[in-house]
Amino acid sequence: MIENASGRKRKARAEDAGHAAIPQTRTPALGAAPRQPSTEDAWKRFAYELCESLGGLEEDEFLNITIKGTSRYVQFAAQGAFGMRAEATSDFYLPEDEHLDEADYRRLLELGWHAPTNLPDEFGHKADGSPNYFLDLAKPVPLDDVAITAVNTLIGVFGAEHPGDLEYSAFSKSGQSIRFPNLGIRRGAT
Secondary structure (H helix, E strand, O other): EEEEEOOEEEEOHHHHHHOOOOOOOOOOOOHHHHOEEEEEEHHHHHHHHHHHHHHHHOOOOEEEEOOOOOOEEEEEEOHHHHEEEEOOOOOOOOOOOOOOOOOHHHHHHHHOOOOOOOOOOOHOOOOOOOOOOOEEEOOOOOOOHHHHHHHHHHHHHHOOHHHEEEEEEEOOOOOOOOOOOHHHHEOOOO
């Protein structure tokens, strides 16, 4: 018997002698507990759910996916009969210490993004082009390709290592918040 700090006595255990506890002979309850998917499987699932979410956007609704703690994002704007606009952040919206390098610029173009063509809105808005890397997609929008391009951008250009590194915001033009819990990522500020 061992006396604890409160003066109560208990049976000695293996830990008391500096040894690890002896494993039970029966199967522990965690043996059947679900396991996290591999990072590759998590990205596949996220791409699928992103495609589903993009398909749920209605005209004048927006979805932004951001790497937590950074200004790096991909964003989507549903445009009804006119399809969808997708954008990936450019240096115009990145702090200097997050600016992209030449390899990043090339990779964005290889992924199919159009290079920025305009200055940011504070210098005057233009309907065509964007200060970000962008895609203007007509209906029917190839949502699976858009989702895969976005995921490849988040991983290969912006440096996301796992979907858990991401957060989203979604809202309508009128400012109403929209939820996409199926994305499996944290909902950030709108």
